[in-house]
Amino acid sequence: MLAIQRESRSVEDLPYELVERKGVGHPDTMCDAIAERVSRYYSQHCLREFGGVAHHWFDKVTLYGGGADIDYGRGELTSPYRVKVFGKAAFRVGDVEIPVREIMFRAAADVLEQVTTGFQADRHLVVELGVVDHQGSGRGVSRYQPASARDLVPLRCEGLVSNDTNLLHGYAPLSRLEGVVQGLENLVNGSDFKQRHQDTGWDVKVFGSRRDDTFSLIVNMPFLAAHIGSMDEYWARKRTIQTELEEFVDARGIGRFSMLMNATDRNGRPYLTALGSVADTGDVGVVGRGNRVNGLITPMRPMSIEAPAGKNPLDHTGKIYNVMAMRLARQVHEKFGGPAQVHVFTSKEAPLERPDEVVVTTAHGTESEVGALVEAAVASTDDLTVELIEKGITLW
Template sequence: MLVVEEFRGTKVTEQRVEMVERKGTGHPDQICDCIMDAISVALSQAYLAEFGVILHHNIDKGLLAAGRVEKRFGGGEVLQPMELTIGDRATFSVAGKEIPVRDIALDAAKGWIRGNLRHVDPDRHLAYRFRLAPGSQELTDIFARPGAVRGANDTSAAVGYYPLSPTERTVLSLERELNGERFKHLFPETGEDVKVMGLRNGCELELTVAMPLLAAMVNSEREYFERKEAVEAEMRRFLETTCTGFDRIRVYYNTLDQAGRGLGGVYLTLLGTSAEDADSGQVGRGNRVNGVIPIGRPIGTEAAAGKNPVSHVGKIYNLLSHKMARSICKSVPGVEGANVMLMSRIGSPVDEPQMANAQLVMEPGREVAQVEEAVREVMQREFASMNDFCLALARGEYRVC
């Protein structure tokens, strides 16, 4: 069933208060999401190469347990590595042909770490624990049933929206800048564990940022606060030149710091992530698939990261709902914004949802009845290309974290 209607709530941009969070590359929750999805992509490609189809797997149960380190100004050492638990289900053999699931998962995890965490050695700084097992007979059987499109493996729902608000765009762009090549070249002493929390109160935006400095590159408390001041000044320059729509933007950086308390009053890490000794991570606690954690927006409860891309609606509908909302706003004149809700019924083909609901924010003077048919066509077109979309997910072409 497909229902198109007017959005009758208050737009987030018209609410006095808006809160938005973004967890960056080195945040423990983000690490879990990204690694588990990298494993799903690697397994999907291995299954396709060997059997021509993507087989049952869900690598969406992951836990990064913090390690232990000893820090000092100018350096330190790792006393106990972080531990990454990789779960949940995968296909290990077909018709007597074995698939090296553990090796594929380990290579994908280490590859992501090498490519994203500059100071983490995946061989020395992490231990790996595998809790992968074959799936249940009924859920595995979905992949053996006839049909051009797989049946949904769950009765579940997801919601997406477009466009991002100015607050959401600012929070997202700041984190990406802080973990981007330009900023890390300017300030190589900054770690990847960035967290940005945005609070818009009327037309004023406050951004609270957490980002460690690297102990090996800071030789004293005085130097720490000097470097912190320079980093904060560059954040302000970036925001002043790239972010508009606010009367004032204020930045608060590493607000737990307190001069005079030595190591107890500064945010230092050895490896660039708090997972080295302070904070553990878990799949599903990070960003939504559009890159932010939007307090006050409609958000689903499913974690997309690591779920298989052809049957698990927790991944497919999470990403497709946002894609649909964007397509509607970009291609249908008169639509200013859209929320799209998709709900599956277990066993039904994923391109035939139990409900597809588009709630539209119209431009002044426009009515939903004027665009309903065009919106339906956009959504039906997206469902018609479901197989191509799922294969794109399997290649990792859509970010889920």
């Protein structure tokens, strides 16, 4: 199961590096968050009512943006966001209904209220149901049409197997560029920043490149139209924000850098939105098109294309092992130093505690030392399931 590759090179050794992060108000990130919130709420409902979790996946969420009336000093949504959830799930356990549509609406409303300003679910949200309970090949009727609570899976159930064939990756530590790109978005969409700058929007996108030790950063961040009275006011507010962002980058020890903010306004038009996202004016979001599990888009790194958000937290290894690989890489790095990578491959029906292959790349640590970390990680998948359902793990 375990293979170790010896490697001491780091992404920092590359002459060129590229990184991107889509912020929490980007339509794609919204969809990831909604999909995962639906899975959590659905799982929590099943545990509360039946003592186990019905099989499900809600990882095909799309968001069709609304319409807005936007001008200086005015920003109002005129057409609602439309969220459609595709997937499979049980609609009832025996004769007891699971309120799937209500769960979806509450999940979408909770997410969108957190990553926009002024969102009112009763006025601004329509949720469409694209979920079925059809049975797949080789599956018993109880998979999506459970006859009783006995057909559901309790937490920490023994003998679970992988629901899919998956290939996952994780690495540590973040590079300087990765850290500053993620840090900028976290700063701008953090509660302290939003309290100090209440005219800033949430659809923040940060790009970064590094050529040797010279960094180039692009930050796109909308302002709320209702708070901006003129183009001159827009330029002034943009200068204030950019100065703060540049001070943040400088404080992280990034010596040589340039920053371009709101590249779109080079056409002479301000970047304004009604609620803080381009979803206000019809842009579309889809699960899995944005950040990977570590919160970044990293084309210079090993990167799985799995879309974990919304997948079943009990046995879908595309979700469970995705988090495990990332955390295991951090453990290897913290214990032995140097860059670390973890690659996990598993086939369908393989026991959760025995993935087919785990490859760890590290310059240090004996096989027994690394093996002990791997064994502990794969033996604790039930802990990850509990955390995903009870606390939530950010997957974007």
